[in-house]
Amino acid sequence: MTATIIDGKLFAAGVRARVADHVARLKEESGITPGLACVLVGDNPASEIYVRNKGKQTVEAGMHSFQHKLPAETSQEQLLALIEQLNTDPSVNGILVQLPLPGHLDESLVINAIAPEKDVDGFHIQNVGRLATGQEAMVPCTPLGCLMMLRDLHGSLSGLNAVVVGRSNIVGKPMAQLLLRESCTVTIAHSRTKDLQAVCRQADILVAAVGRTKMITSDYVKEGATVIDVGINRIEKPDGKTGLVGDVDFESVSPRAGAITPVPGGVGPMTIACLLVNTLTAACRTHGLPEPKGLTV
Ligand SMILES: Nc1nc(=O)c2c([nH]1)NC[C@@H]1CN(c3ccc(C(=O)N[C@@H](CCC(=O)O)C(=O)O)cc3)C=[N+]21
Numbered sequence: 219m220t221a222t223i224i225d226g227k228l229f230a231a232g233v234r235a236r237v238a239d240h241v242a243r244l245k246e247e248s249g250i251t252p253g254l255a256c257v258l259v260g261d262n263p264a265s266e267i268y269v270r271n272k273g274k275q276t277v278e279a280g281m282h283s284f285q286h287k288l289p290a291e292t293s294q295e296q297l298l299a300l301i302e303q304l305n306t307d308p309s310v311n312g313i314l315v316q317l318p319l320p321g322h323l324d325e326s327l328v329i330n331a332i333a334p335e336k337d338v339d340g341f342h343i344q345n346v347g348r349l350a351t352g353q354e355a356m357v358p359c360t361p362l363g364c365l366m367m368l369r370d371l372h373g374s375l376s377g378l379n380a381v382v383v384g385r386s387n388i389v390g391k392p393m394a395q396l397l398l399r400e401s402c403t404v405t406i407a408h409s410r411t412k413d414l415q416a417v418c419r420q421a422d423i424l425v426a427a428v429g430r431t432k433m434i435t436s437d438y439v440k441e442g443a444t445v446i447d448v449g450i451n452r453i454e455k456p457d458g459k460t461g462l463v464g465d466v467d468f469e470s471v472s473p474r475a476g477a478i479t480p481v482p483g484g485v486g487p488m489t490i491a492c493l494l495v496n497t498l499t500a501a502c503r504t505h506g507l508p509e510p511k512g513l514t515v
Pocket residue numbers: 268314315316317318339359450462481482483484485486487488489490
């Protein structure tokens with residue numbers, strides 16, 4: 219068997235087109251243009267590229283993009299003051315504070331200062347609790363993107379064994395919550411899991427979100443399983459350029475899997491597409507208008 223390669227780039231383009239379509243209708247029928255504010259503290263070059271990309275795609279979808287670049291030495295009070303300003307600005311429907319923040323800033327305090335209904339990352343404690351209890355929430359973009367691809371591939375996920383490797387608050391835990399909501403039997407595995415290979419080999423759906431380059435080899439994969447690679451690891455290639463590799467050893471796994479997402483071109487583009495989805499969803503909820511169909515959970 220050789221795996222179907224899930225084209226995240228193509229899938230994300232489709233999602234963005236649907237967002238753009240809905241945004242155009244929103245403008246025409248209600249005069250509303252959703253807006254996304256991205257806040258970047260410090261000058262991490264990788265973060266700058268992401269934030270610029272997010273801004274570009276936001277504008278391409280017909281929405282307003284507001285970018286706030288603050289110096290690395292910004293104080294907690296200054297950052298909180300900006301968030302408060304964005305919280306009360308009616309033209310801003312979504313607020314994203316790029317992580318990680320410089321070490322002197324308290325990430326959880328900053329995230330929880332965002333108005334929950336504008337928290338398009340879904341990291342606010344209120345959204346985490348709402349997702350866990352099955353209430354309407356803002357859902358973290360990476361897990362939401364993974365779920366969209368899984369639903370498209372499988373239809374119903376009911377009864378499938380899902381193993382999520384990684385227990386982070388931004389991917390592993392919310393991914394597990396979403397899969398549980400789809401009636402999967404969910405296992406969260408991590409670096410301390412006993413016989414990780416045997417646990418992973420039980421999976422019909424294997425989500426790798428550990429941040430360890432090519433850790434998942436074919437020994438971890440059941441024949442025909444769907445493998446979702448959330449890893450974004452930067453490595454130096456022999457030619458001195460930097461390359462992007464996942465947590466999955468693609469060459470080893472793809473002959474054995476049923477379907478697999480590549481890196482790059484898999485989960486990454488879906489993350490940004492879902493950020494646009496969440497911004498649109500936030501705008502619709504604020505104005506009591508119907509949400510984009512098939513794009514929310
Ligand atoms: N508050 C916050 N929210 C985030 O969602 C967030 C964040 N902070 N901090 C950093 C991570 C990382 N992240 C990525 C998004 C898209 C790609 C992506 O599109 N990757 C492309 C390749 C891009 C490239 O070549 O560098 C791909 O996988 O094909 C990658 C990484 C969002 N993050």
